Amino acid sequence: MAYQALYRVYRPRTFDDMVGQEVITQTLKNAIEAHQTGHAYLFSGPRGTGKTSAAKIFAREVNGISPDTDETQIPDIIEIDAASNNGVDEIRNIRDSANYAPIEAQYKIYIIDEVHMLSTGAFNALLKTLEEPPANVKFILATTEPQKIPATILSRTQRFDFKRIDDVTIQTRMAAILDKQSVAYDQDALRVIANAAEGGMRDALSILDQVIAYGSDKVTIDDALQVTGATTTEALLMFFGQVSDGDTRNALQTLHTILLDGKDAQRFVADMIGLLRDVMLAPIAPNLIKTTASVEELNKLNQKIGQKRIQIMMLELDETQKALLQTMQSDVYLELLTVKLSLAGSEILSSSDVKQSQSPVTPKNLSKSQPSVATPIVDDDIQAPTEAPLISNTPTTNNNTHSAIQQPQQTAVQQQTSDVNSEPISQAKSEINKLSARTGQEAVFAVLSVARRETLTKATQLWPELKQQFDVAKQAFLTIAKPVAASDEAIVLAFDYPALLAEALQDSELQVQLVQQLSEHNLPFSLVLISKDEWKTDRAAYVSLLRTGEKITVKLNDIPVVKANVEAVTVDQDDTIAVTNDTPEIVKQAQSLFGEDIVNIVD
Incomplete structure (x- = not known):
């Protein structure tokens, strides 16, 4: 005899053989025993949960036919596939044949599988017969998509909703089958198969068939993972x-x-x-x-x-x-x-925070509470806050830190730490030279004022190919960015998350590679990086300006690139002394007027 799949060999023959649908099977058994069966039923639910099997069992038991009898040999049990017989003519044939008495059994049973595939005309042709069929005719409709069935059909049937079978029940059933088949198994392997079956017994037995064929002697968890494609x-x-x-x-x-x-x-x-x-x-x-x-x-x-x-x-x-x-x-x-x-779950910077932290620093951007040891490298014309006293003859100290340092002492400390500071400072200047991106509304306006649709279209088409030239980490990084505007000299890239935008603005390696790849693809290589929310706001603002007739005269070259953020170096001696990377201009002027020996610097 030819080999049969497990789900066919172990298809339930009685309601007692069915698992996972106890409420439905008990209801149908009671109805048959009490001789109170309806004329039309609708069995709905996910695939492989026992709808067709229950219909065949019901058809046999309501006619008193032995479970061992093959239903295909019973002329009064007619199974129809609505997926391939969904026209009006097929339903008219059913309606006409229903008027004839059963040949052998007490009832003539029509099982219409995948009934939702019937056409509108076919449903209309079925309506009258379904509502008032001959006394010896019963209909069982089976479907996985009951929402596609007209309400007029639903109201004429007794509906039973089959549920997904839980994993424990599926594992128990598979274990019983493997015991009958004399096949060894790992319980964890059955768990993986049951999870992959997603509540369908037929799917579980089909996967089990494949695992047995793959491993031949034993159902192991490694074989189950390979067959299902699951991850360890x-x-x-x-x-x-x-x-x-x-x-x-x-x-x-x-x-x-x-x-x-x-x-x-x-x-x-x-x-x-x-x-x-x-x-x-x-x-x-x-x-x-x-x-x-x-x-x-x-x-x-x-x-x-x-x-x-x-x-x-x-x-x-x-x-x-x-x-x-x-x-x-x-x-x-x-x-x-x-x-x-x-x-996920991390604190994402707002767009305004990114603009403030990444825009070129000006005196109004400086925080009064910002310590001198964390001062970023900025342009030379930035001065210290004028609120700080310039001259003091009496230095103030605390228990742990010299908050006031006389100039000769400071000079000595700077001389001692010059070797320590020179390397990070040179690296910082090198990073600044590598950073080439701009950000902010003015940069977006500068690009939009001379934007070209052809350039943006080309950049959008070549973007997937361009990303492939980066390593895995940067590919994923660039996946959340896309070109949103372009001119002959620059491209605007919008990032989904402000936090990643902030990282991109400080990533010199990423910017250098981007410029290189854009140049190799004959695309403009000046970069303007913004967040997606900023892009929506800036574009709307630009459109509003155009409507008012105002001209945009800002040039991209006039906008400075984003500077790198570099922390100053601290030196530990007897006490911790804060050393700034650069002497403010106003302090230099005071020293030139009064002399370095007289001027005391107070934080």
Whole structure:
């Protein structure tokens, strides 16, 4: 005899054989025993949950036919596939044949599978017969999409909603089948298969068939992971540990290792949702955990991530799962997901904060409470706040720190630490020279005033190819940015997150590579980096100015590039002494008027 799939060999023959649908089977059994069966039923629910099997069992038992009898040999049980017989003519044939008496059985049973596929005309042709069929005719309609069935049909049937079968029931059923087949198995392997089946017994048995064929002698967890495309729990825990720590680079490497193993993107996201669900439930309801990870590991990860951040991650995973259904670039979406999960729950800078922190520093931008040891390197014409006293003959001190330093002492300290300071200062100046990006509304206006649609179209088309020239980490970084405006000299890139925009504005290596790649692709290579929210606001403001007739005269070359933020160096002697990187101009003027020996500098 030819080999038969497990789901066909072990298809339920009686209501007692069915699992996971106890309410429905008990109701139908009671109706048959009491001789109170209806004339039309609707069995709806997910695939592989027993709808067609229940219909065949009902058809046999209501006619008193032995479970061992093949229903295909009974002329009074007619099974119709509505997917391929969905026209009016097919339904008219059913209506006409229903008027004839059964040949052998007491009732003539019509089982119409996938009934939602019937056309509107076919449903209309079925209405009258379905409402008032002959006394010896019964209809059983089966569907996975009851929302597509007209209300007039639904109101004429007794509806039974089949639910997804829980994983424990599926595992128990598979274990019983494997025992009958004399096949050894790992319980964790059955758990992986049941999870992949998503509540469908038929799917579970089909996957089990494949795993048996793959491993031949035993159903192991490794074989189950290979066949289902699922990711190991260890890899998932490593991935979540890295994204929870904000270690985006290593998380991306872990992601690519998983994908290189042939794991399916959809399956990977589903596995992440499942594990994150278990992490969320670990401290609340450990008895509901489905994963093979220990409760201790899940609790540890729960404490690291936090319940609030778990909810944010869940939303990101759900959005990605929907997006993967409509794209062929699954790797890019998973990389973007990794970046988002690393940022999930972190405090994102507002657009105004980014503008303030990244725009060229002016006296009005300086904070009065900002310590001198954290002064960023800025233009030479910036002066110290005038509120600070310039001359003082009496230095003030505290227990730990010299807050007032006489000029000769300061000069000596600077002389002693010149070797220490020279290297970071030179590096800072080198970084400033490498930074080439601009930001802010004026820079956007400068590009929009001479914008060219052709340049933007070319940049948008070449952007995916251009990103491929970067390493994995920077590819994911650039995935959340896209060209939104362009002229013959510059391109405006909008970032989804202000925090990543701030990082890009200070990433000299990224900017140098971007300029190089833009130049190689014959694109303008001056960069204007802004956030997506800033772009919407600035574009609206630009349009408003045009409507008022105001001309935009600002030039991009007149706008300075963003400066690097460099902290000053501190020196530890007997006490901690704060040393500034540069003497303010006003102090130099005071020293030239009164002499360096007389002038005391007070913080």
